[in-house]
Amino acid sequence: MHLLKLQDLSPKQIVEILNTADQLKFEKKNGITHHLLKGKTLGMIFTKSSTRTRVSFEVGMYDLGGSALFLSSRDLQIGRGEPVEDTARVLSRYLDGIMIRTFEQKEVEDLAKYGSIPVINGLTDYCHPCQVLADLMTIREHKGGFTGNKLCYIGDGNNMTNSLIVGGIKMGMEVSVACPKGYEPDAEIMKWAAENGKFTCTDNVLEAATGADVLYTDVWASMGQESEAEERKKIFTGYQINANVMKVANEKAMVMHCLPAHRGEEITADVLEAHANEIFDEAENRLHVQKAVLVKCFTE
Ligand code: CP
Ligand code: NVA
Secondary structure (H helix, E strand, C coil): CCECCHHHCCHHHHHHHHHHHHHHHHHHHCCCCCCCCCCCEEEEEECCCCCHHHHHHHHHHHHCCCEEEEEECCCCHHHHCCCHHHHHHHHHHHCCEEEEECCCHHHHHHHHHHCCCCEEECCCCCCCHHHHHHHHHHHHHHHCCCCCCEEEEECCCCHHHHHHHHHHHHCCCEEEEECCCCCCCCHHHHHHHHHHCCEEEECCHHHHHCCCCEEEECCCCCCCCHHHHHHHHHHCCCCCECHHHHHHCCCCCEEEECCCCCECCCECHHHHHHCHHHHHHHHHHHHHHHHHHHHHHHHC
C-alpha cells in the first residue's frame, strides 16, 4: 500500500494507523521491542531539507528491525535528470519501500505508478500526510478524541493546510482556516471539505479562532518560496498565533506547529513556549505514527 495523500485513506484506516501508533509508542516507552519489519530496507529520497521527517523515519526503521538509506537527490542521478520512471523501477529491485520529500506531487505519484514497492509521501508542495497523522495522534492524546473539537489553522494555505483540512474533516472535527486573500488552500480540497463536514475559510483571524479547541500554524514561506519570504512577511502580518488569538479561543485550547517555527512571525515566542509540551509531543509522535504507517504500507 502507498501513502501518497490523506484523501486515499478512509477514516477507518486513519484510526487503525493511530491505534497502532499508540501501541508502538507504549511499547517503546516500556522497552518492548517490535521488529515487525526485520530485514526490510527503506530508501529515503530528499529533494528538500528535513530534521524531523528524516530522523524519525530512520529511527523508526531501526526500531522496527529494518534499516533506512538517506538518499539526497543532489547525489542521485534523478538530480541530474534520470527519469522518475527509471529510478522507480531500479530502486524497486533493491528496496522494500521508498519515502520521498520533493516539490511536485506528480513525482511522488509517478514513483508509485512506475515502481513496484510502497511509496510514502514525506512532504510535497501539495501535502504533508505523515505530519497530519502525527497531528491527529497528538490531538487525540491531548483532547481524548475528535468529535466536538474545532481545529483552526492560521497562516498560509499551503501543504500543511491541505492535509490538515482533509485529516480534520475525516475525523469529524470542525475546521476553520484564516489566510490572506489569494493564499487560500487548494480549491478542490476546500470544496470537498464544505461538502463533507463543517468547514470555513476567511481572511479574518479572530473570526476563525473563536471557540477553537486546537490552534495550528505553519511558516509564512515554505521550502521553495525563499525568494518570496520578504514580500510574504508583509502580506502575512497579523496571521499569527498570539495572546489576542488565545483570548478568543477555548480557554483550554491546545497549540500546534509542525515545526520549524519562526518566532515573531506565525507564532509568538511566549505562546510557543507556553504550549511547548503539546508542540514537542507532536514532533515526537512523528516517530510513532510513521512506524505505524511503515508497518501498514509494507504489509498491505
Ligand atoms: N515538520 C516537518 O516535516 O519537519 P522537517 O522539515 O524537519 O522534516
Ligand atoms: N509548509 C512547510 C512545512 C515544513 C514541514 C514547508 O513546506 O516548508
